[in-house]
Amino acid sequence: MLRFAPSPTGDMHIGDLRTALFNYIVSKQRNEDFIVRIEDIEKEKNVEGKDEEILALLSLFGIEYSQVIYQSENVRFHSAMALQLIHDKKAFSCFCSHEWLEKKREEAKENKKAYSYDDACRNLPDELVLDNMNPFTIRLSRPDKAIVINDLIKGEVSFEPDAVDSFIIMDQDKTPTYNFACAVDDMLSDISLVIRSQEHMSDTPKQDHVRTSLGYEKKVEYAHLPIILNDTFSVKWLLEEGFLPAAISNYLISIANETPQEIFDVKDAIEWFSLEKISKSPARFSIELLREINKKHLKNMDATELSRYVGFADANIGELAKVYLEEASTTKELKSKIEAIFAAKEIPEEFTEVAQIMAKTIKNAPYFQEYDDFKKYIMKESTLKDENFSKALHFLLTGAGNGPDIALVYKYLKNYIREIIK
Template sequence: ADTDKEHNIEGKDTEIMQILEKFAIERDLVYHQSEHLNIHQTLAIRLLQEGKAFICECVSQSRCKGTCETLNAEGYQSLKAQGNPFVIRLKQSSDAPEIDSVLIMRTDNTPTHTFASACDDMLSNIDTIIETEEQLNDMPLQRHIKAMLGYDEPTHCVALPTLSNSEDVSIQWLFEEGFIPDAILNYLLLLGNSHVPQEIFTLPEAIEWFNLDAVSRNDVRLDIEKLRLINREHLKMMDDKTLSKLFGFADADIGRLAKVYLDAFSTLKELDTKIKRIFAPKNFDNAWGESMRTLESIIMEAPAFDDFNALVQHITQTSTLTEEQLDTPLRLLLTGEETGPELWTIYPYIKSYLLEVAS
């Protein structure tokens, strides 16, 4: 709707296309309303010629003051010659007396969003429109516009529930916070839908049972904690190698490593922080620094161990550290943190990177 300059957000169209791609939603056609500007203008002129619309000088009013409908062709030419601003409005119709002098073309010769949408839907023969209740409020006017243009094909409108507490939340924000498309889709399809066979599902599964008519029109609230739980389950279901690619790897072991942290965390953003700390250069400037240096030296010279307990045994035999004494410095050396999952659950997935990790 880029003809509505007041509300048009630069770059929003690109963002929407990128979001659709992330959800793997195919589109048949993409166009900007401005691409049909000449068609909108032609249709508005047609309504003028047919006496269904009129030139109006009341450009700053929501309705005509009541004197412009009598403006004849000579008066119209005079307005143009003098450069006086004017708009085009619909005339009141006996078929819809409540629709009176509605604006359809602005002073800059661009259409209103409602008029452009009605024209575009008519030209594309759109038969179903899915919006929130609020956004469907102007559908009676759009139907009236299409009827005045001679289009009488029915349009089925479906109202979706409105998120009542989503002022500061957008799909893009959810992505940035580490929620994945499958989980977001899963959560959104649950909203207002009482006919759901299971709480966790994929899009192909949902296509088998989803029914728009079963969705409640009542407002719903966004529950981030519920979304986090769903996101965690979808991350668990994700292919290990695919998951690793989201952290810059192509190794199933890194995907499995990330899943170890899903007992406590639930978003890509949180998991990415953990993975980065494991592979980041370690800080030896702390109370455990000396022990960490000792462990680093031992690990750099040690043979490769498949089993974590074998590595620990080698360290205790090579150093003066007991198992109890090496727990915290070894954890800091391998994960960059003093707390976290048991090291034996992490080791199988980092052993191939041990020389990189332990430094």
Template sequence: MYRVSLFPTRDLHLSDLSVALMNYICAKQTNQQLIVRIEDGDKAHNIDGKDQELLEMLALFGISYAHLYYQSENFKYHLQFASTFLDKKKAFICFCAFDKVSPYDGTCENLSSDEILNNPNPFVIRMKTEPISDSFIIMAQNKYPTYTFACACDDMLQGVSTILQDEAHLQNCPKEELIRKSIGYDQAIHYTHLPMIHEGDKSVQWLLDQGYMPEAIVNYLLLLSSPTPTEIFTLEEAIAWFDIATLSKTPVHFDMNKLGFINREHIKRIPNMELSKRIGYACDNIGKLAKLYTEEVSTTHEIKQKIDAIFAKKEPLATFEAESKLIQELILNAPYFETFDDFTAYLSEKSGLKGEALLKPLRFWLCGADYGLDPAFVYPLIKNYLKEIVR
């Protein structure tokens, strides 16, 4: 069984998503269950509603799971295990400064029962280790388990057999194994630590807000981490060939330019109507138009700005004001033309304008800009909306 940990104290980071994706893929490949655990032990910093937001984010990226757990549901077991460790002298109560870092000097290791009972000061519970200088806290002063202790207990209780996690957690593995061994749990748990992503603390939501599509983010994160048979692919395609054994052993760098390239390629791949809906419209031709803009920009947010400018209320061009007003009036009263050539021929004949005096205002009315896409490519996709566009 694989597990994904989510932290309701913050937004989902790229490194979190990368770990979740690889757990999901490996679970699929081995026909094992994937569980999700909300690590809500830090009660003081949990954000209301963040757990549901994180679960919705997993769904957006196509990550499904078999069971959902909350760390807080196991607090009674954490306390029981800690009490057992105290009874068996595998842990001890410690009154030392709680921010004291290793090496620990063992001051409280051998306190008598009377010394403990008669000490009114707050305390923590430390796991006894050899050497004592490595003794680490398992229950904090607020009577809640530390993250390492809770994870060790929960993975055991929930039957997790394989853990893929960020290498930032590497130092916790020996502690977790000691905890489970001290409880008497002898089932092996296999660890794989994923390479750090420099700038992996970027918020996934921020990338989505910028117009990077989930398909592209998935593609890039997997491309970053291991060799792939093709540069552009979907999550479902990756399940067929992804190999955790080929995972990079060194930190990787997040490149926004590369993500932009991959995003453009995925914009080109999705159905036109789907793309149209993602930018706030519902027309196949608007989806086709959106794909034309991948020659200029990389994100759906930028494309939406381009297309919104086409449909926005416009004022005549200052440099061709009279010509702009004339072209606007002619378009509003023009008959329907199937082709751009027939359309422009009509406008030229009725206005007497030619060259730049015709094309500059026409580009502005059709494209919402005086540069960029050729109006000849835009016209076939917006001709049914002309009266709305030049209103």
């Protein structure tokens, strides 16, 4: 079983989507189920509707999952596991106040030492614990030896006991902390491999320690992805800007990775993707590289399908949109080009007179299959022969003074001339 575990606290970013894609791909390769776990325990941070938005985005990108689990529904299990750890003397009640702990952190900072909890409450006698009416947290006793993680990307990574610390597993309000809830949930779902960002590397030994302390014998595998530098783009924004889901997936799978081809879809990636081929070093997200990949996906798209992105259902308009890929790279940019063709034209003053004569002639012209015949007719009937002819015609047909070859534009617009010349 593999899982994607987003928090419904904001927009999904490209790093989140990459994690979801990799988990989905590997689940298909291993023929294991893939689930989505919404980590919603911190209620005050949740944004209403973000869970549904996340699931909708996964569906849009073709990421199929067998089940959706809300972490908040597992709180009773988290509490039961915490009680078991206390019963087994592997966890303890900690009465240290936030102010006291903050003072200890400041002292460590002043002494230029890494802070770790001093286990002040670890060995309190039972009677002192029972008689103490102050608020308390529950801490898991630090491990006795180093925890070694065999990461599928990073290799073997060792964590000393102080790096794990006697960390809090239940807050004073009896809410489970992130690492404890995550470890227990992975147990409950029988997760076999966790693929996530390198930012979570320090969480891994703590989660491993939770499971070991609970007597869980299965060793969960890990693969920590190198971070994406410049990860400031939300998936929602990229889609609104006109980047295709297929192109976004293509690029995210390619980042810091060896791929047998430049342009591919997720189904292709399932055939050759390998975690071991991912670079150990961070990679920078490039919007320009994404533009180039998006442009190539648009070129490969069925013309009628592409036309729908610009407001039509006509293969000719789709082919015309592909012509504009010389100067545009997203569906949003293509739509603005096509809309300009059918909108009222603003003709520069120097071309106004020529354009008015030309427009009148075109409105009375018969249908012409070929551009050359169309042009000859307009020139003959209007007697326009000066150097402004081509420029004025370009403005009339496209709304711009330059751009694609007007003969090529006419090829795809000839059935719409009456709508364009108003």
